[in-house]
Amino acid sequence: MNISSTHNATMAWRKADLDHHLHPFTDQRGLAETGGSRIITKAQGVWLIDSEGERILDGMAGLWCVNVGYGREDLARTAYEQMVELPYYNTFFKTATPPPIELSEKLASLTPAGLNHTFFANSGSEANDSIVRMIRRYWNLKGQPEKKTIISRTNAYHGSTAVSASLGGMKYMHEVDDLPLPGFEHIQQPYWYREGGDLSPEDFGLAAARALEERIEELGAHKVAAFIGEPIQGAGGVIVPPATYWPEIQRICRKHDVLLVADEVICGFGRTGHWFASDYFEIDADFMPVAKGLTSGYLPLSAAMVHDRVAEVLREQGGEFAHGFTYSGHPVSCAVGLKNIQIIEQEGLVEKVRDETGPYLQGRLAELNDHPIVGEVRGMGLVAGIQLTADKATRAAFEKEGEAGGLCRDACMKNNLVARPVGDSMVLSPPLIISKAEIDELVKRLSASLDDAAAALARK
Numbered sequence: 361m362n363i364s365s366t367h368n369a370t371m372a373w374r375k376a377d378l379d380h381h382l383h384p385f386t387d388q389r390g391l392a393e394t395g396g397s398r399i400i401t402k403a404q405g406v407w408l409i410d411s412e413g414e415r416i417l418d419g420m421a422g423l424w425c426v427n428v429g430y431g432r433e434d435l436a437r438t439a440y441e442q443m444v445e446l447p448y449y450n451t452f453f454k455t456a457t458p459p460p461i462e463l464s465e466k467l468a469s470l471t472p473a474g475l476n477h478t479f480f481a482n483s484g485s486e487a488n489d490s491i492v493r494m495i496r497r498y499w500n501l502k503g504q505p506e507k508k509t510i511i512s513r514t515n516a517y518h519g520s521t522a523v524s525a526s527l528g529g530m531k532y533m534h535e536v537d538d539l540p541l542p543g544f545e546h547i548q549q550p551y552w553y554r555e556g557g558d559l560s561p562e563d564f565g566l567a568a569a570r571a572l573e574e575r576i577e578e579l580g581a582h583k584v585a586a587f588i589g590e591p592i593q594g595a596g597g598v599i600v601p602p603a604t605y606w607p608e609i610q611r612i613c614r615k616h617d618v619l620l621v622a623d624e625v626i627c628g629f630g631r632t633g634h635w636f637a638s639d640y641f642e643i644d645a646d647f648m649p650v651a652k653g654l655t656s657g658y659l660p661l662s663a664a665m666v667h668d669r670v671a672e673v674l675r676e677q678g679g680e681f682a683h684g685f686t687y688s689g690h691p692v693s694c695a696v697g698l699k700n701i702q703i704i705e706q707e708g709l710v711e712k713v714r715d716e717t718g719p720y721l722q723g724r725l726a727e728l729n730d731h732p733i734v735g736e737v738r739g740m741g742l743v744a745g746i747q748l749t750a751d752k753a754t755r756a757a758f759e760k761e762g763e764a765g766g767l768c769r770d771a772c773m774k775n776n777l778v779a780r781p782v783g784d785s786m787v788l789s790p791p792l793i794i795s796k797a798e799i800d801e802l803v804k805r806l807s808a809s810l811d812d813a814a815a816a817l818a819r820k
C-alpha cells in the first residue's frame with residue numbers, strides 16, 4: 361500500500377472504531393474528541409507497528425503480559441496443531457483433555473511449595489472470582505459460615521468483574537457502579553512515597569501491615585475469611601512494599617486464621633526476575649491467581665492455584681463445586697501456555713531478567729533520579745515505576761493529580777514509546793526478551809519524554 365492508501369485505511373478504521381467499538385477503560389467521548397484510536401497492525405519482539413507504519417517500542421508488553429515478546433511462530437504453530445487435533449472439549453462432567461492436565465502438572469512443579477492444584481479460567485478477573493467462591497465454600501465446609509469478609513488494599517487491582525473490582529481498591533472504578541459489593545473491606549496500601557510521612561520505609565511497612573490486624577480485630581476474626589494482595593502492586597503504580605511488610609502480613613493472617621491470596625497476575629512468570637514474586641518475598645499463600653504471562657497474552661487463560669491445605673478441604677469434604685466456565689481448561693489456550701513456559705525455560709528468561717536485564721533496566725532508570733520532576737524510581741526485574749513529584753525534598757504531589765503523568769504519557773506517545781501513567785507515576789513492564797540496547801533506547805525515549813513533560817508543566 362502507498363502512503364495515502366494506508367492513511368485512508370487508518371481513517372476508515374478510526375471511524376468504524378468510534379462508531380461501533382466500545383473500549384475498556386476509555387472515555388468514549390474523549391476518544392472521539394482526540395481523533396480516535398492508534399491502530400496497531402503488527403508486532404515483532406518488543407516493537408509494535410501501527411497502521412501508518414510507525415515503529416513503537418512497547419515498554420508495557422501489551423498490558424504487562426507479552427513476556428516472551430511478539431511474533432513467536434512456535435506459539436502460533438502450537439495453537440494451530442492443537443486446533444487441528446482437538447480445538448475444544450470441556451472439562452465438566454468427568455472429562456478432561458491432555459493440555460490442561462499437563463499444564464496443571466507443570467504449574468504445580470513451578471509455583472511455590474504446596475500450590476499444587478489448578479482451577480482454570482480465562483482471565484485474571486475470573487480467576488479471582490473463582491477464588492472468592494472457593495474461599496467462601498472453604499469456610500462453609502469448615503463449619504464457619506460467618507467467616508466471609510475479604511480484606512484488600514486501597515489502590516489494589518484484582519480485575520474488572522463486579523466481584524474482582526470489589527476486591528480491588530480503585531476508587532474511580534468503584535464510583536462507576538456503586539462498588540464494592542458487601543463483604544469487601546480495604547485497608548491502607550504500603551505506598552511509602554506518598555503515604556509514609558516521616559516514617560522510615562521499614563517502620564511504615566510494619567504500620568501498613570498492622571492496619572490489617574486492626575481491621576481484623578475491628579470486624580472480629582470469626583468474620584474475616586481472607587486477605588488479598590499483589591506482591592508488588594502493578595496497576596496501582598508499581599508499588600514495591602518495604603521488606604518488613606509481607607512477613608508481618610503473613611504473621612497476622614496465620615494468627616487470625618485468615619486465608620492469604622497472593623495475586624501474581626502481573627508478577628508471575630519471570631516479570632520480577634523470579635518465577636513468582638512469592639518466591640522472592642517468601643509468601644506462603646493459600647491461593648495464587650496467575651494469568652497475563654501464563655500465555656504471554658497469545659491466548660486468554662488464567663489459573664487459580666490452590667494450596668494443598670485448602671484443596672484437601674475443598675476436595676475431600678466436598679460435594680459438587682458448582683462453578684466453572686465453558687472454556688475452563690481450554691485445550692488450545694493450555695497448549696499455548698505450556699509452550700510459552702517451555703520457551704521461558706529454554707531461553708532462561710527468568711535468570712536473564714534476574715541477573716542481567718532486570719538489574720540493567722533498574723540501573724539505567726535510577727539515572728533518572730536526577731531529573732527535576734522525578735521523585736523516586738522503584739521496581740524489580742523488568743517492572744518499574746517512576747514517581748513524578750512537584751518537590752523532591754517534601755515528596756509533594758502536583759497540584760492537579762495525574763496532569764504530569766498525562767503529559768508524560770502524551771510525550772512518550774509522540775516519541776514512539778508505550779509507557780503508562782498511573783496518577784503521577786509512569787510505569788514500565790517491557791517484554792522479558794528486551795535486549796540491553798533496546799533498554800538504552802527505551803530509557804533515551806523516556807528521558808526525552810520527561811523533559812517534554814517538565815517543559816509543558818513549566819509553561820502552565
Ligand SMILES: *Cc1c(COP(=O)(O)O)cnc(C)c1O
Nearest residue numbers: 483484485517518519623625626
Ligand atoms: C490484570 C490483573 C488482573 C485482571 O486480569 P484480567 O485478565 O484483565 O481479568 C488481576 N490482578 C492483577 C494483579 C492484574 O494486574
